[in-house]
Amino acid sequence: DAGVIQSPRHEVTEMGQEVTLRCKPISGHDYLFWYRQTMMRGLELLIYFNNNVPIDDSGMPEDRFSAKMPNASFSTLKIQPSEPRDSAVYFCASSLRVAGNTIYFGEGSWLTVV
């Protein structure tokens, strides 16, 4: 299997622009997670989906962030408008089921907002 695939790997954008991060989970996995990693705050869970349905979005920092999963093989995380404090590495991850199972991470999308 190709693993969790994220795009873009790197993005530099100007403050105020819309940013869309994309994720293809591992085929057959029914849980999908979006994480954010920064030096200051470490690894934070933003939102997760079960069978394409958002289950817990309490980690989404504010209304500028939104996530969708229109089908089992695709998800997006959108930031609009972007701000410099959104600069971070955003990881998408998936698993077969959550309890006791391994979470598989993508390589991350490195976002810089200037």
Added chain:
Amino acid sequence: GNSVTQMEGPVTLSEEAFLTINCTYTATGYPSLFWYVQYPGEGLQLLLKATKADDKGSNKGFEATYRKETTSFHLEKGSVQVSDSAVYFCALSDEEGKSTFGDGTTLTVKP
């Protein structure tokens, strides 16, 4: 709520030194415990896991034993290599399937 506390870094060792990274957790019931590793520029990947008390997870020379009595899952390796330089995350998955990660410990191994 659940929590994972791991040894603060950074940790710097010489090649062939013994490694211990401490991890303790708080959770109700019987969580599964994990160590993930993140190499530079990459995402996290599973290093090892244990799903019940007294289980020992092992991989690539690393080991960790699930100790319910001390709520710990310390990571050990007898002889580290330069290629082990990475960030190590302790994590748990509780019975409801909610995952909690520690803050990560950065390990640097010098030749």
